[in-house]
Amino acid sequence: xxxxxxxxxxxxxxxxxxxxxxxxxxxxxxxxxxxxxxxxxxxxxxxxxxxxxxxxxxxxxxxxxxxxxxxxxxxxxxxxxxxxxxxxxxxxxxxxxxxxxxxxxxxxxxxxxxxxxxxxxxxxxxxxxxxxxxxxxxxxxxxxxxxxxxxxxxxxxxxxxxxxxx
Numbered sequence: 536x537x538x539x540x541x542x543x544x545x546x547x548x549x550x551x552x553x554x555x556x557x558x559x560x561x562x563x564x565x566x567x568x569x570x571x572x573x574x575x576x577x578x579x580x581x582x583x584x585x586x587x588x589x590x591x592x593x594x595x596x597x598x599x600x601x602x603x604x605x606x607x608x609x610x611x612x613x614x615x616x617x618x619x620x621x622x623x624x625x626x627x628x629x630x631x632x633x634x635x636x637x638x639x640x641x642x643x644x645x646x647x648x649x650x651x652x653x654x655x656x657x658x659x660x661x662x663x664x665x666x667x668x669x670x671x672x673x674x675x676x677x678x679x680x681x682x683x684x685x686x687x688x689x690x691x692x693x694x695x696x697x698x699x700x701x
Contacts, residue, residue, distance in 0.1 A: 545571060545581055550590065550604065554612050559594060559601030 548569050553560060560568070566578050573581075582602055585591045592603045604612070661667070679687075690696055 545569075545573070545578075546585055546590070549581065549585065549602075550608065550612060553591070553602060553604045554609065557603070557609075559596070559603040561599055561601055565602065 548571070549565060552565055552568055562575060562579055562582060565571075565582075566573075566575060571578055582591060582593075586593055586602075589605055590608045592605050594601050594603060657667070
């Protein structure tokens with residue numbers, strides 16, 4: 536729980552630092568100015584995550600990588616009584632913890648996106664007059680007992696079976 540709290544505090548501090556620097560700042564500058572208790576790689580990971588959610592933009596000037604607040608985030612922070620909205624959508628369901636998969640796995644969300652894309656493709660296909668043929672299920676063979684399996688194997692091993700097939 537403490538790691539999650541520090542992560543949110545880090546992003547809030549980064550937004551505040553970058554609000555004062557409209558020209559941007561490098562990762563090293565942010566690490567020094569913010570006095571973060573994290574490594575360079577951890578801060579870089581946070582910056583990339585903020586960039587992916589649209590809070591930051593990445594630019595290169597004179598061979599140095601600089602981080603800037605996005606226009607949207609800057610407007611929100613400069614507005615009176617600004618509240619930074621959550622990056623996750625409110626209608627996205629919280630998944631229950633599972634013992635079989637990691638709770639941090641993103642594949643569940645990716646699969647949901649694939650399902651929606653497939654449903655849209657099928658709807659488009661049907662709206663253009665396409666027809667989907669639904670095949671019947673093939674019935675399963677009945678389960679064999681251990682005795683039936685042994686008898687069948689014995690028939691295949693018998694010399695009479697070998698003579699009959701060759």
